[in-house]
Amino acid sequence: MTAEATIGVDLGGTNCRAALVTSAxxxxxxxxISTRMDHGYQALLEKLTGLCGQLRAEVRTRGLRVASVGLGAPGIINQDGLVLVSPNLPELNGxxxxxxxxxxxxxxxxxVNDAxxxxxxxxxxxxxxxxxxxxxxxxxxGVGGGLVLNRGIWTGADGAAGEIGHLTVVPQGRPCGxxxxxxLEQYASATGIVLGVRERLAAGQKGLLANLPADELTSRKVAEAARRGDSLALAVFEEAGRALGQALAGVANLxxxxxxxxxxGASESFDLILPSIKEEIRQRAFEVPGQRLRIVRGELGDNAGILGAARMSLQ
Ligand SMILES: [Zn+2]
Known part of the structure; x- marks a missing residue:
């Protein structure tokens, strides 16, 4: 019998990454590949078919066989793999x-949904x-979310569950897409971190980031400034951690x-936001679920989505 592998695909708004995944x-x-959608849905399908074809050719040379394909895409996706709505890749809608x-x-x-x-x-x-x-x-x-309950993924009635990024943390706060x-996404994402810096600089606050050209301001640059003790950058990460901690306190109680x-990508700054996450949970959640909740960093980096999508194709 020929051993089987699956193909996992992580389809993002800018890039698409794919790999073979073994049963182990x-x-x-x-x-x-680039997934710029200026040529529309059919062109994207052709690109994806070509990408999977390359992987299938590789598989044959290794004496394996491809059993299935799993693809994670941004948006709300129902159980039949119909894209109901994808704000980041609107060409997939419907x-x-x-x-x-x-x-x-x-x-x-x-x-399946990429998160x-x-x-x-x-x-x-x-x-x-x-x-x-x-x-x-x-x-x-942005801020994505995925929920596992009793060792099974919980996608909700329409495939829309887990969207923690769109819990309200500031009722009259920044407008969201x-x-x-x-x-939460407007405060804890890489985009939110940059917005927080821009707001403070516009209000006249100073610091290491004040002289950076506007188009060079990234969340990574903000993290570098924070690690050098810049108080503006530290305040923005504290704000991000507080926003996330407030949302997670509700999650703990629920x-x-x-x-x-x-x-x-922005979890590189995990150490900068963890203290304020924990403080908010300590202040806001019930003691028992708050103390139970362990906050840890992911271990798989960019490959998590490829692995997860590949395995979901076997279910
Ligand atoms: Zn939102």
């Missing part, structure tokens, strides 16, 4: 991506292994989870 959860070389890609590849194909894929990857192979119920918070351009104001796994 090992990923092969990660292939990366398309039966799983069916269309599966037909082109002639392989069983599932499409859920990351969560499932961490659940099986990363920092979530020791928890039966936990939340993944992905800090990147979702239409609400004061969402669900009494064992843990929170913090992932994503």
């Amino acid at each position: 959860g090992q990923t092969g070389e990660v292939l990366k 398309h039966a991506l799983a069916t269309d890609l599966g037909n082109l590849l002639d392989l069983p194909t599932v499409v 859920n894929a990351i969560c499932w990857g961490e659940a099986l192979f990363g920092a979530g292994r020791c928890f039966s119920s936990f939340l993944t918070v992905t800090l990147g351009t 979702c239409g609400n104001r004061g969402c 669900l009494n989870l064992e843990g929170v796994v913090v992932t994503g």
Whole structure:
């Protein structure tokens, strides 16, 4: 019998990354393409088909066979792999991506929300292994979330569960792309960190970041300034941690989870936000669920979504 592998795909607004995943959860070389959507949905399907074709060719040379394809994409995706709405890749809206890609590849194909894929990857192979119920918070351009309850992913009635990034933390706060104001995403994401610095600089505050050209201001630069003791940068990370801690205190009271796994590019600043996260949970949550909740960093980095999507295709 030929051994089987799966293909995991992490489809983002800018890039798409894909790799073969073995049954033991090992990923092969990660292939990366641009997903700029200026040529529309059909062109993206062709790109994805080409990418998976490359991986299938690699598999044959290794004496393996591809059993299925799992793809994580941004947006609300129902159980049939139909993209209900994708704010970051609107060209996918209303398309039966799983069916269309599966037909082109002639392989069983599932499409899931990208944050859920990351969560499932961490659940099986990363920092979530020791928890039966936990939340993944992905800090990147936005704030994503995935929820595992009793070792199963919880996607809700429409596939829309886990969107912790759009919990309101400041009722009259910054406007959010979702239409609400004061969402967690506007304070704890990489974008929110930069906004926090811009607001303070516009109000006349000074510091290491004051002389940086506007287009060079990134959350990484803010983190560097914070590590050098810059009080403006430290205040912005404290604000981000407080916002996240307020949301997580509510999560602790509602669900009494064992843990929170913090992932994503901006989780490089985990140490800068952790003290204020913990302080808010201590102040706001009930003592028992607040003390139970362990806040840890993800272990799989960029590969979590590929691993999780690949494994979800086997279910
Ligand atoms: Zn929002």
